[in-house]
Amino acid sequence: MVEQPVSTPLALTNDGTLEIVFLGTGTAFARRLFQTNLLIIKGEEHILVDFGMTGPQALQSLGLSAMDIRTILPTHSHSDHIGGLEYLTLVNRYFARPSGKDKLNMIITDEYRPLLWEMSLRGGLEYNEQNAEGRRLSFEDLYTTHVPQPITVEPRSIFSIMMNGIKLELFHTNHIPGEADSPKDAFITYGLLIDDRVFFSGDTKFDRDLIDMYADRAEIMFHDASMTPNQVHAWIDDLRGIPEDIRAKMFLVHYQDELTDDAATDFAGLAKQGVRYLFP
Numbered sequence: 001m002v003e004q005p006v007s008t009p010l011a012l013t014n015d016g017t018l019e020i021v022f023l024g025t026g027t028a029f030a031r032r033l034f035q036t037n038l039l040i041i042k043g044e045e046h047i048l049v050d051f052g053m054t055g056p057q058a059l060q061s062l063g064l065s066a067m068d069i070r071t072i073l074p075t076h077s078h079s080d081h082i083g084g085l086e087y088l089t090l091v092n093r094y095f096a097r098p099s100g101k102d103k104l105n106m107i108i109t110d111e112y113r114p115l116l117w118e119m120s121l122r123g124g125l126e127y128n129e130q131n132a133e134g135r136r137l138s139f140e141d142l143y144t145t146h147v148p149q150p151i152t153v154e155p156r157s158i159f160s161i162m163m164n165g166i167k168l169e170l171f172h173t174n175h176i177p178g179e180a181d182s183p184k185d186a187f188i189t190y191g192l193l194i195d196d197r198v199f200f201s202g203d204t205k206f207d208r209d210l211i212d213m214y215a216d217r218a219e220i221m222f223h224d225a226s227m228t229p230n231q232v233h234a235w236i237d238d239l240r241g242i243p244e245d246i247r248a249k250m251f252l253v254h255y256q257d258e259l260t261d262d263a264a265t266d267f268a269g270l271a272k273q274g275v276r277y278l279f280p
């Protein structure tokens with residue numbers, strides 16, 4: 001992996017190299033950092049993974065705007081991951097599409113789509129300026145849907161999709177509630193294996209089985225980390241207990257504002273905003 005500083009505006013296309021850029025690396029409550037959302041870029045394709053409340057400002061810091069985003073993949077329904085989604089959708093509907101751009105692509109499983117729409121997005125998006133004519137908007141009016149297909153349910157649910165040359169494997173994580181003992185008991189939350197090379201935990205408690213499942217296949221692992229014991233995120237002291245060779249390729253992400261590089265000396269480091277992670 002090669003790290004390069006972002007130069008603005010960040011290009012959303014490249015020569016075909018897999019590229020990861022974090023819009024932010026902070027927690028849901030971050031005030032200095034932006035929230036943990038990321039862009040996957042490869043060739044002509046880009047996929048925005050999550051878009052929280054800080055998403056619009058984070059895009060601006062990269063010299064981009066919501067107008068530039070073509071494809072979104074929401075991992076779960078917390079506000080630091082979908083809090084900017086209504087905004088992104090309305091920018092697409094009122095500005096991008098009238099200027100000739102396509103409907104927003106959304107990568108979402110069949111199991112998660114009804115939850116995201118009925119419990120989160122519908123309230124702000126269904127009613128619109130056309131309601132006087134009796135017409136409400138549906139999910140399909142707003143998004144072109146791309147559905148990852150299930151490949152297994154044991155020991156946890158895994159889905160897969162190929163999106164214009166970017167292969168994504170979505171796996172269930174055990175994030176909430178605190179009492180859930182396994183992903184099967186937990187609310188739907190996904191992590192990702194990107195192009196069979198890069199692991200992104202998404203939001204998860206410490207889950208040794210998950211790490212073991214992907215450690216061999218992943219060149220680099222970006223893992224959720226909390227500096228203090230936490231009911232719904234991975235505590236760094238638990239992560240310190242995994243083998244050294246796995247820690248050596250693990251970057252911590254979704255961390256508190258105050259965190260410095262000193263905290264991550266047992267790992268590959270902290271994932272950083274403003275860096276292009278390139279996988280030639």
Ligand SMILES: [Zn+2]
Nearest residue numbers: 076078175203
């Ligand atoms: Zn979360």
